[in-house]
Amino acid sequence: MAQQVVMPKQGNTVESCIIVEWNVKVGDQVAVGDILCSAETDKSTIDVESTAEGTVLALLFAEGDEAPVMESIAVIGEAGEKVEASAPADPKPSEVKEEAATEAKKAIPVVSDSPATQSAAGSSPRARALASSLGIPLSSLSATGPKGRIIERDVKSASSEPLTPAAIQAALAQGILAPKVGSGMGGRVLAGDLQKEQPASAPATAPVSPSAATVPEGTVTEIPVRGVRKVTARRMMESIHGTCQLTLHAFADATAMKRLRSGFKASNSELGLTNVTLNDLILFAVSRTLTQFPAFNAHFLGDKILRFSSVHLGMATDAPRGLLVPVIRDSQSLSLKAISVEVKRLVAKCKDGTATPEELSGSTFTVSNVGSFGIEAFTPVLNVPEVAILGVGTIVPKPVEAKDGSISFVPHIGLSLTMDHQAVDGADAARFLKALMENIASIDLLLAL
Amino acid sequence: METYDLIVVGSGPGGYVAAERAGALGKKVLLIEKGFLGGVCTNWGCIPTKSLLHSAKQYKHALEGEKFGLEAQSVSYNLGTAMAWKQDTVETLRGGIGFLMKAANVQTLFGEAIFVDAHTVRVEGKEYKADFMIVATGSSPFVPPIPGSTMDHVLTSDEILSVEKLPESLVVIGGGVIGVEFASYFSMIGTKVTVIEMMDEILPMVDGDFAKMMRREMKDVDFKLGCKVEEITSEGVLYTDAKGKKQSLASSLVLMSVGRRPNVAGLENLKLDMGRGGVLVNDRLQTNVANVYAIGDVNGKSLLAHSASRMAEVAISNIFGSTKQRMRYNAIPWAVYSAPEAAGCGITERDAEKQGIAIKSKTVQMRSNGRFLAEHGKRAGGLVKVIASSDTNVILGVHLLGPYSSEMIWGAAAIIEAELRVQDVKEIVFPHPSVSELIKDACFALDHTL
Numbered sequence: 007m008a009q010q011v012v013m014p015k016q017g018n019t020v021e022s023c024i025i026v027e028w029n030v031k032v033g034d035q036v037a038v039g040d041i042l043c044s045a046e047t048d049k050s051t052i053d054v055e056s057t058a059e060g061t062v063l064a065l066l067f068a069e070g071d072e073a074p075v076m077e078s079i080a081v082i083g084e085a086g087e088k089v090e091a092s093a094p095a096d097p098k099p100s101e102v103k104e105e106a107a108t109e110a111k112k113a114i115p116v117v118s119d120s121p122a123t124q125s126a127a128g129s130s131p132r133a134r135a136l137a138s139s140l141g142i143p144l145s146s147l148s149a150t151g152p153k154g155r156i157i158e159r160d161v162k163s164a165s166s167e168p169l170t171p172a173a174i175q176a177a178l179a180q181g182i183l184a185p186k187v188g189s190g191m192g193g194r195v196l197a198g199d200l201q202k203e204q205p206a207s208a209p210a211t212a213p214v215s216p217s218a219a220t221v222p223e224g225t226v227t228e229i230p231v232r233g234v235r236k237v238t239a240r241r242m243m244e245s246i247h248g249t250c251q252l253t254l255h256a257f258a259d260a261t262a263m264k265r266l267r268s269g270f271k272a273s274n275s276e277l278g279l280t281n282v283t284l285n286d287l288i289l290f291a292v293s294r295t296l297t298q299f300p301a302f303n304a305h306f307l308g309d310k311i312l313r314f315s316s317v318h319l320g321m322a323t324d325a326p327r328g329l330l331v332p333v334i335r336d337s338q339s340l341s342l343k344a345i346s347v348e349v350k351r352l353v354a355k356c357k358d359g360t361a362t363p364e365e366l367s368g369s370t371f372t373v374s375n376v377g378s379f380g381i382e383a384f385t386p387v388l389n390v391p392e393v394a395i396l397g398v399g400t401i402v403p404k405p406v407e408a409k410d411g412s413i414s415f416v417p418h419i420g421l422s423l424t425m426d427h428q429a430v431d432g433a434d435a436a437r438f439l440k441a442l443m444e445n446i447a448s449i450d451l452l453l454a455l
Numbered sequence: 456m457e458t459y460d461l462i463v464v465g466s467g468p469g470g471y472v473a474a475e476r477a478g479a480l481g482k483k484v485l486l487i488e489k490g491f492l493g494g495v496c497t498n499w500g501c502i503p504t505k506s507l508l509h510s511a512k513q514y515k516h517a518l519e520g521e522k523f524g525l526e527a528q529s530v531s532y533n534l535g536t537a538m539a540w541k542q543d544t545v546e547t548l549r550g551g552i553g554f555l556m557k558a559a560n561v562q563t564l565f566g567e568a569i570f571v572d573a574h575t576v577r578v579e580g581k582e583y584k585a586d587f588m589i590v591a592t593g594s595s596p597f598v599p600p601i602p603g604s605t606m607d608h609v610l611t612s613d614e615i616l617s618v619e620k621l622p623e624s625l626v627v628i629g630g631g632v633i634g635v636e637f638a639s640y641f642s643m644i645g646t647k648v649t650v651i652e653m654m655d656e657i658l659p660m661v662d663g664d665f666a667k668m669m670r671r672e673m674k675d676v677d678f679k680l681g682c683k684v685e686e687i688t689s690e691g692v693l694y695t696d697a698k699g700k701k702q703s704l705a706s707s708l709v710l711m712s713v714g715r716r717p718n719v720a721g722l723e724n725l726k727l728d729m730g731r732g733g734v735l736v737n738d739r740l741q742t743n744v745a746n747v748y749a750i751g752d753v754n755g756k757s758l759l760a761h762s763a764s765r766m767a768e769v770a771i772s773n774i775f776g777s778t779k780q781r782m783r784y785n786a787i788p789w790a791v792y793s794a795p796e797a798a799g800c801g802i803t804e805r806d807a808e809k810q811g812i813a814i815k816s817k818t819v820q821m822r823s824n825g826r827f828l829a830e831h832g833k834r835a836g837g838l839v840k841v842i843a844s845s846d847t848n849v850i851l852g853v854h855l856l857g858p859y860s861s862e863m864i865w866g867a868a869a870i871i872e873a874e875l876r877v878q879d880v881k882e883i884v885f886p887h888p889s890v891s892e893l894i895k896d897a898c899f900a901l902d903h904t905l
Contacts, residue, residue, distance in 0.1 A: 012779075014778045014779070015778065015779070057777055076779075170873055170874035170875070171873075171874060171875055171876050171879045172847055172848075172849040172874035172875075172876055173874065175847065175876070176847065187779070189781060189783070190783075190872065190873075190874070191872050191873070193779065194873070196874055197847065197849065197874060316728070335726065335743065336726050339726075362745055364741075364743070364745040365745075368743065
């Protein structure tokens with residue numbers, strides 16, 4: 007009996023993975039645990055292992071295709087066995103150029119346009135009997151029978167792991183097509199699994215595309231929004247739409263920081279401090295300042311605020327595949343050197359795409375540093391549900407008047423603190439930013455604590 | 456340095472099951488235990504208490520058997536013999552676990568494990584490395600800082616299992632599962648038992664009607680509800696009663712059974728995220744450190760031996776097998792092995808009210824059942840309650856009080872896991888005569904239609 011291998015679930019936020027490379031081809035022998043393909047989640051690259059033993063009978067997605075998690079990606083069985091056509095008809099990469107709306111229709115079986123197929127008259131008795139015992143609403147099926155009739159084959163192709171009696175009842179009542187695998191015993195589909203996805207009734211929303219009148223002349227390159235870009239897009243919109251963001255700008259005296267950095271650079275390499283950067287110093291200062299301001303080391307969840315005793319610092323990182331936010335855990339208890347080592351390790355993993363979902367989640371406050379580009383100040387966007395995010399700018403000299411009236415130029419680093427006004431007030435943010443400025447100005451003292 | 460695929464720390468029903476499952480998959484596994492194989496369950500919990508409770512039930516049956524035609528003279532209870540039987544049971548099972556570990560090629564090591572980092576543990580100065588770690592260190596009885604709580608005659612469930620002399624009187628502080636089981640045991644063998652509970656009812660996991668009947672059926676035990684223990688003296692216990700009046704109780708022995716705390720010593724270097732109940736884990740039992748999993752009492756999710764064993768399977772599956780398995784907590788049965796027994800699975804009416812779930816519920820008396828009546832008579836108390844969603848008829852909770860409850864409750868777990876509805880259970884054929892038929896009766900009481 008042929009078995010299907012599904013795209014494994016990668017944490018709670020990953021909806022789909024892009025198949026980067028198949029390691030096997032149809033006809034190959036595989037054992038349980040063999041790596042079938044590598045796939046890219048929005049955050050990292052994973053190896054998908056075979057959960058079945060036998061001959062590869064079909065690969066249901068092409069390289070570069072996006073496979074939803076828990077969806078079958080390969081069929082494995084005995085050589086020569088017939089493969090059931092249970093995979094969704096996936097568009098070949100070359101056909102993607104078509105109108106977006108039709109593409110969406112092909113990718114998931116949606117409500118058929120023809121009203122006839124939605125009535126009992128548009129389906130065969132065998133199809134109806136099977137559909138009602140399996141809990142598959144007829145309205146959710148694409149008909150392939152003569153004259154658009156739904157036949158048994160259409161029902162079978164939409165069938166999944168068994169549904170519990172409660173799930174069958176709910177699926178038929180609400181007209182929801184069940185997911186292939188549920189969260190119950192042995193993958194049984196529970197009533198609760200149905201509420202999450204509603205492909206049958208969801209209208210196929212066309213991705214944003216310029217209307218005919220405004221298409222500019224010349225060659226147009228269409229880039230599908232997926233992977234890291236898709237997650238970033240969604241999270242940024244959630245942040246802007248769901249929070250009340252206010253940014254405060256300030257400049258902190260960077261003399262001590264620059265002096266320390268020069269000292270580290272010139273230090274004996276055996277101490278392992280030569281690579282400690284200005285950014286590491288900022289992260290260190292933030293980790294210590296946050297312990298004094300628990301209101302900013304927090305998540306705002308609408309009806310409650312969670313404050314955390316540990317500072318898990320997120321660090322916005324410019325990776326080849328887009329914006330990633332690796333997390334320095336328990337930064338409040340790490341030494342400057344330990345923070346520096348951890349930052350380098352995480353950045354390296356982000357750059358080569360091996361950071362794990364665990365390393366990319368669970369932050370309580372985020373720092374985004376664009377100082378190296380010469381930016382002085384900006385308005386960082388909250389990494390929801392965090393209460394605040396610190397933007398770090400470049401170091402510029404600022405004129406400072408001494409007590410005797412003489413003017414000297416003192417290096418200052420730009421700090422932009424965006425906070426969620428739902429959770430904290432402007433004065434709170436000002437106090438936090440002031441304390442941070444003072445801690446940065448006397449970072450050498452902070453290090454001694 | 457020895458390196459392994461997996462190191463499991465703690466050999467209770469979480470740890471040893473994890474080690475055995477991984478060993479059976481051909482993985483190189485090290486199981487570290489600081490005490491005896493089997494953990495609290497085998498040595499100081501589930502098993503020894505069952506042995507003692509069974510002996511006490513036999514004794515009580517002999518004493519009260521006259522109405523069934525059983526006339527026995529000079530029946531007595533020999534605590535020493537009962538303890539010896541208990542000890543033999545414990546040692547046999549402990550040996551069995553040792554044998555299981557050998558059969559699964561699991562290496563066992565005795566000593567206290569200290570985590571050096573996420574891949575290394577140290578036991579008596581020697582370090583051992585592994586790709587994955589399972590923390591299954593369990594929990595220990597919590598002794599609240601009440602004045603006098605460290606005196607010699609104040610025992611926890613660990614020590615009370617080795618009493619050598621039948622105590623004349625016993626005060627049990629805490630009316631949870633452990634407190635009720637020991638109260639039941641000692642009251643059956645002739646000790647004068649008083650249970651002091653701070654809340655206004657015993658057994659927090661059952662609805663009020665069940666707790667009330669349990670108290671009524673345990674007629675030899677004196678329950679003091681809503682009472683706060685202030686001090687323990689060498690003569691007894693001082694407490695404030697529900698009305699705020701100071702009271703005292705004389706007692707030769709005090710059992711402290713107010714709860715358990717996770718064993719987290721030795722885990723410090725892992726920097727695990729901790730919650731109120733213990734180590735925080737996701738539904739794959741993974742901690743914030745990706746290669747470290749925490750199962751059983753130490754994560755505080757469900758302090759039951761069988762929960763720990765299931766967590767072991769889910770963790771091992773996610774580490775070495777399918778990453779699809781998730782721990783589900785909605786259908787974990789529990790049982791209290793007192794006389795009478797009680798067991799339940801799923802939500803109570805109180806849970807439903809708290810969570811805003813619309814339910815319907817029916818409770819049937821056990822004496823309406825043929826087998827129960829034949830064996831226990833018209834006066835004995837027993838209840839079966841079935842709770843279902845009023846929207847979908849899906850069965851959400853089953854609660855039992857009476858004989859065989861612990862042996863029947865797995866059926867409720869199957870019903871809830873399978874999301875069966877009232878009308879589905881009505882189609883199942885139950886054996887007759889059996890107390891289990893009452894579950895079907897309760898379903899018909901919820902919906903008489905055919």
